[in-house]
Amino acid sequence: MxxxxxxxxxxxxxxxxxIGLQAYWSQFPGLKERIKDYGKFLEKKMSRYGDIYNYGxxxxxxxxxxxxxWFNEKNVDLIFCHSATYSTSSAVLPVHQLCKAPxxxxxxxxxxxxxxxxxxxxxxxxxxxxxxxxxxxxxxNRARIPFRVVNGLLGLEETPEISLANEKTSGRxxxxxxxxxxxxxxxxxxxxxTLRESRFGFLGNTYNxxxxxxxxxxxxxxxxxxxxxxxxxxxxxxxxxxxxxxAVREKLEEVYAMFEISGDSQSDPIARKPTQEQLEWSCxxxxxxxxxVKEYDLDALAxxxxxxxxxHFEQLQSGFIVGHSLLTAKGIPCSGEGDLKTAxxxxxxxxxxxxxxxxxxxxxxxxxxxxxxxxxGPFHIAISEGKPVLRGMGLYHGKxxxxxxxEAKVQTGPVTILNVTQTGxxxxxxxxxxxESIAGEIMQVGNTQTPVKFPKQPDEFMEQWFTEAPTHxxxxxxxxxxxxxxxxxxxxxxxxxxx
Numbered sequence: 001m002x003x004x005x006x007x008x009x010x011x012x013x014x015x016x017x018x019i020g021l022q023a024y025w026s027q028f029p030g031l032k033e034r035i036k037d038y039g040k041f042l043e044k045k046m047s048r049y050g051d052i053y054n055y056g057x058x059x060x061x062x063x064x065x066x067x068x069x070w071f072n073e074k075n076v077d078l079i080f081c082h083s084a085t086y087s088t089s090s091a092v093l094p095v096h097q098l099c100k101a102p103x104x105x106x107x108x109x110x111x112x113x114x115x116x117x118x119x120x121x122x123x124x125x126x127x128x129x130x131x132x133x134x135x136x137x138x139x140x141n142r143a144r145i146p147f148r149v150v151n152g153l154l155g156l157e158e159t160p161e162i163s164l165a166n167e168k169t170s171g172r173x174x175x176x177x178x179x180x181x182x183x184x185x186x187x188x189x190x191x192x193x194t195l196r197e198s199r200f201g202f203l204g205n206t207y208n209x210x211x212x213x214x215x216x217x218x219x220x221x222x223x224x225x226x227x228x229x230x231x232x233x234x235x236x237x238x239x240x241x242x243x244x245x246x247a248v249r250e251k252l253e254e255v256y257a258m259f260e261i262s263g264d265s266q267s268d269p270i271a272r273k274p275t276q277e278q279l280e281w282s283c284x285x286x287x288x289x290x291x292x293v294k295e296y297d298l299d300a301l302a303x304x305x306x307x308x309x310x311x312h313f314e315q316l317q318s319g320f321i322v323g324h325s326l327l328t329a330k331g332i333p334c335s336g337e338g339d340l341k342t343a344x345x346x347x348x349x350x351x352x353x354x355x356x357x358x359x360x361x362x363x364x365x366x367x368x369x370x371x372x373x374x375x376x377g378p379f380h381i382a383i384s385e386g387k388p389v390l391r392g393m394g395l396y397h398g399k400x401x402x403x404x405x406x407e408a409k410v411q412t413g414p415v416t417i418l419n420v421t422q423t424g425x426x427x428x429x430x431x432x433x434x435x436e437s438i439a440g441e442i443m444q445v446g447n448t449q450t451p452v453k454f455p456k457q458p459d460e461f462m463e464q465w466f467t468e469a470p471t472h473x474x475x476x477x478x479x480x481x482x483x484x485x486x487x488x489x490x491x492x493x494x495x496x497x498x499x
Contacts, residue, residue, distance in 0.1 A: 003382050005331035006290075007299055009351040010197060012050035012189035015076035015101065016042060017067050019087035019132070022059040028122035030162050032057065035084035035126060038110060038154060042082055045155075045179070049186040061090045068098025078189040078491070080182075081136070082106045083129040089139035092132075096145050102491055103140070103147045104185055107133050108154040108178055111165040123164050148185075148490075152178025187352055188487035194299070194351050195344075195492075196225030201298045203231045204305035204317075206338030212471045213339045215422055220340060223428050224492065228340070229296055233305055233313045239295065240288035240316060251283035255322065258329075259406075260387040274392035274404045282404045285316060286323025293332050300347045301327070304338035321377035322390065325406050328357070329381040335473070336378060341428070345420040345475035346380075348488055354477035355383035357410055359417065361472075362449060364458045368440055371458050373417065373476060374449035377406045383478045385411040385437075391446035405446035412437050415452060416481040419474040423495070430489045430496035431468045432482050433461070450476065456499075464499050 018039035025032040036057055043054040053074040055067045071079055079101045081092060096103050107130050114127055133149060140147045155175030159167040169175045200220075206213050217228040263273045274282075293301065303324070307314030324334035333346035335358055342358065349356025357380035359373040381388055388408030419431040433454060440451035454461040482498045489496030 003329045003331075006293065006327070007331055009190055009331070010194040012078060012186050012193050013053065013074060013076045014046060014050045014186055014189065015053050015055065015071040015074060015079040015099070016046065016082060017055040017058045017079070017095065018082040018084045019092055020057060020059045020085045021087050024085065024125060028125060031085070031122050031126060034160065034162055037160065038084055039082050041154070041156060042080070042106070046080075046182065046186060049183050050190065058095065059087065059091060061094055064091050064094035065098060068095045071095070071099040071101065076101050077193045078102050078104065078185060080104050080106050082108070083133055083136070085125045085128055086131045089132065089135045092136050093139050093143060093145075096140070097143065102189075103145060105133055105136060105147060105149045106182070107149060107151045109152075110154045110156060110163070110167045110169070112153060112169055112172060112174070113165065115165040118164050120164070126163070127165070150178050150181045150185075155179055184484050184487050188484060188491055191348050191351050191488045192225065192491050195347070198226040198299035198347070199229050199297055200226050200340065200343060201229050201231050201293070201296060201301040201303070202338070202340060203236065203301060203303035204233060204338060207304050210337060210472070212421070213337065213341065213473075215340055216426075219422075219426060220344070223494065224344060226299075226344070229298065231296070233316065235296075236288055236292050237313070237316060239291040240285065242291070243284050243287045247287040248280055248284045251287050252279065254326065255279065255283060255390070258326070258381055258387070259390045261390050272392040274390055278392050278404050279390070281315075282319040282322040285319030286326055289320070289323035289327060293327060298332060300333045300335070300343045302335045302338050302340040302343040304336060319404070321405050324378035325381055325388070328378050333380075334358075334378045336375065337473070339471065339473050341420040341422060341471050342473040342475060345418045348485070349418055349475045349477040349481075352477070352481070352484060352488075354416070354479050354481050354484075355380045355410070356418070356475040356477050357383060357448065359448070359450070359474050359476045361462070362447070364462075365440065365451060366458065368438070368451065368453070369458055370438060370440055370451040370453045371461070372442070372449050372451050373474075374409075374447050375473070376447050379406045379408045379448040381408070383410050385409045391444075406448055407442075407444065407446050408448050409442055410437050410450040410476055411478060412439050413478065414480045415450070416477050416479060416485065417452075417474045418477060418481075418485055419470040421469060421471045423469070428494045430485060430494055431465065431470050432485045432496065432498040433465060434480050434482050461499065468497055468499075
């Protein structure tokens with residue numbers, strides 16, 4: 001299923017420059033132009049993943065200062081230093097002293113093997129990008145500038161005419177591995193860029209007594225840059241009262257296209273076929289939810305409201321799950337029970353295009369050695385295994401009211417769970433676990449459920465997971481994303497651990 005994002009994620013703004021030694025240019029004709037062309041190749045290929053700002057060649061400390069100011073003007077999120085040939089570290093350090101964007105050094109050799117018999121000094125210098133990296137690393141360390149290094153092959157599709165060696169290396173594992181790292185860094189850089197410009201709604205309150213989920217809004221903004229918009233049920237009710245019959249019919253059409261409508265559960269007496277009245281109510285609430293999200297320019301939403309028994313607001317919240325599932329699929333992650341930190345985790349996964357469905361540990365299947373992960377909604381429909389099912393619920397367990405809930409599982413294959421928790425010192429922390437969603441059985445109870453097999457036996461995995469003191473919810477993403485989430489943690493300056 002294809003879903004039109006209400007607010008697409010921002011692209012990362014990526015700086016790149018190529019380094020060299022000015023003394024070489026008169027000594028070795030063609031070398032300067034050659035390495036600048038390598039830089040243009042990098043720029044073109046990187047542009048698939050972000051907005052690229054290529055300063056060009058930096059070969060003196062004065063040029064480095066100009067580059068640093070230029071990158072500040074471009075407001076870049078990350079800078080790649082392309083080590084194309086030898087350069088003194090004094091012609092590199094000023095860039096990063098002036099522009100504080102995170103730094104990644106690219107040590108990408110154009111050829112897998114020098115043509116030893118025929119190579120000239122100029123030819124060798126075009127292939128000696130590794131030479132200055134230790135010097136640059138030492139200078140960065142002593143200047144207290146964090147840095148990362150990507151090593152490998154440049155990955156050209158064709159050998160330049162000037163070259164004496166075979167530089168067609170695009171299919172080699174060393175190039176593929178390096179470019180995966182580069183892609184991950186660029187994609188990860190989009191996360192802090194997007195979060196800094198995001199508005200997260202907080203509707204209602206946090207479920208009473210769930211101490212792991214309470215967080216300070218100022219702390220969240222201080223560590224991620226996102227703004228928290230505190231909202232009331234009256235805000236939603238205002239839009240609910242404006243919903244027309246036409247809008248309800250349009251939402252019904254959307255629901256019928258995206259969901260399978262269940263019959264009665266064979267096992268659970270509270271899980272029934274949704275009535276037409278329940279479906280129409282959920283669609284009316286969903287129309288109001290989408291209108292509210294657009295009106296308040298929200299990028300995500302954490303919500304919970306129990307309401308007084310039988311009150312209008314209780315009835316209003318009974319229709320939340322369908323609409324919040326639709327919003328989550330459209331790039332507005334919605335996190336239940338007022339869990340703002342998991343909304344951040346879901347948004348991180350969504351920015352990266354990997355989904356991010358609201359989950360918690362539900363049960364263990366010791367025969368299959370799987371852990372069942374899910375919740376009573378919402379669900380990220382865009383990563384569903386087949387059509388999600390809508391069930392009418394006679395009650396919401398642990399909550400007030402009745403309504404329609406989503407029963408679904410995440411598509412089979414590699415998955416990564418991302419937990420955003422808060423430590424005793426008040427700092428955010430990412431906990432990451434890779435596993436595989438398998439085609440196991442699930443319950444007919446109107447909850448999202450995905451059986452996940454982790455590399456470790458369930459008890460061993462849970463012991464390690466629980467020891468990290470997670471929030472009890474997490475975001476489930478599709479794919480093996482541990483390295484990607486680790487890079488996000490680095491760029492957010494947030495502690496992270498991978499099991």
